Amino acid sequence: MEPSTLLPQSSDPLPAGSREPAAHIVNIFSSIQGEGPHVGRRHIFVRFFACNLRCTYCDTPESLSGSPPALLEHTPGAGDFTWRDNPLSLEDVAGVALNLATEPHDAVSLTGGEPLLQVGFLCLLIPRLREAGLRIYLETNGTLPGRLARVISLVDTVAMDLKLPQTLQDGRDWSADHAEFLRIALAREVFCKMVLPPSPDLTQVRRMAETVGSVSRDIPFIIQPVTPFGAIERPPSAGEIWDAYGTVRAILPDVRVIPQAHRMMNLR
Ligand code: SF4
Numbered sequence: 001m002e003p004s005t006l007l008p009q010s011s012d013p014l015p016a017g018s019r020e021p022a023a024h025i026v027n028i029f030s031s032i033q034g035e036g037p038h039v040g041r042r043h044i045f046v047r048f049f050a051c052n053l054r055c056t057y058c059d060t061p062e063s064l065s066g067s068p069p070a071l072l073e074h075t076p077g078a079g080d081f082t083w084r085d086n087p088l089s090l091e092d093v094a095g096v097a098l099n100l101a102t103e104p105h106d107a108v109s110l111t112g113g114e115p116l117l118q119v120g121f122l123c124l125l126i127p128r129l130r131e132a133g134l135r136i137y138l139e140t141n142g143t144l145p146g147r148l149a150r151v152i153s154l155v156d157t158v159a160m161d162l163k164l165p166q167t168l169q170d171g172r173d174w175s176a177d178h179a180e181f182l183r184i185a186l187a188r189e190v191f192c193k194m195v196l197p198p199s200p201d202l203t204q205v206r207r208m209a210e211t212v213g214s215v216s217r218d219i220p221f222i223i224q225p226v227t228p229f230g231a232i233e234r235p236p237s238a239g240e241i242w243d244a245y246g247t248v249r250a251i252l253p254d255v256r257v258i259p260q261a262h263r264m265m266n267l268r
Helices: 090-100 115-131 145-154 175-185 202-215 238-249
Strands: 025-032 042-048 070-073 081-084 107-111 136-140 157-162 189-196 221-225 255-257
Touching (some): 025 090, 042 115, 070 090, 090 115, 107 115, 136 145, 145 175, 157 202, 175 189, 189 202, 189 238, 221 238, 238 255
Parallel strands (some): 025 070, 042 107, 107 136, 157 189, 189 221
């Protein structure tokens, strides 16, 4: 059973009183993919509002609450943003993304928040982007397998987070949902990313590696040392990173430690 959406009712997928498909968007902009094995590639980011989780390290609090307007970039990389009230129509979202695509990009990153909360909108948006020759990169917290099943045939890459219970405000263990999600994601390129906090619980780290291994030992496992933000005051130490690496590497063959590169470059 999937958790109930935290979205306003009007956005999933049709706003009240309208027949037009619409979505709640945080921002749309051009930047460099700063996480995981695609790091360094230029992506168009479409960041969706709302999330069904509450991570202690969340660096996009603007995605989680309130009803903020969307921030839209018009010239790729220029930072010429304007605000637009939510929800945005399919024409608005596709139009802004396709305008940024007038310069070469490797993919459109559908991110959040949790983009699968607005899966009805994704089912309409993704074909529009694919028609323009754009590849689709889905960044997701890996907790909504039923919704992934609706779009898996439309995406090229699934970047799935593994959530350590110690990094969630409610301490929930999502490993069973992660495994179900990964079995669906295997139809496409997929990798997992686990944000490593300071003082990591290695029992939980091992459980995540076992979860991935129970689906496929071929799935790359990225350890991403947390970038201090909000309540997180320090990254894990070198020793803590090595301990986590060794714990995962004892179970899986493809383990990589990759920090957030876009933060180093002061990019979004
Ligand atoms: S899943 Fe992502 S967007 Fe949601 S609370 Fe966690 S870090 Fe934030």
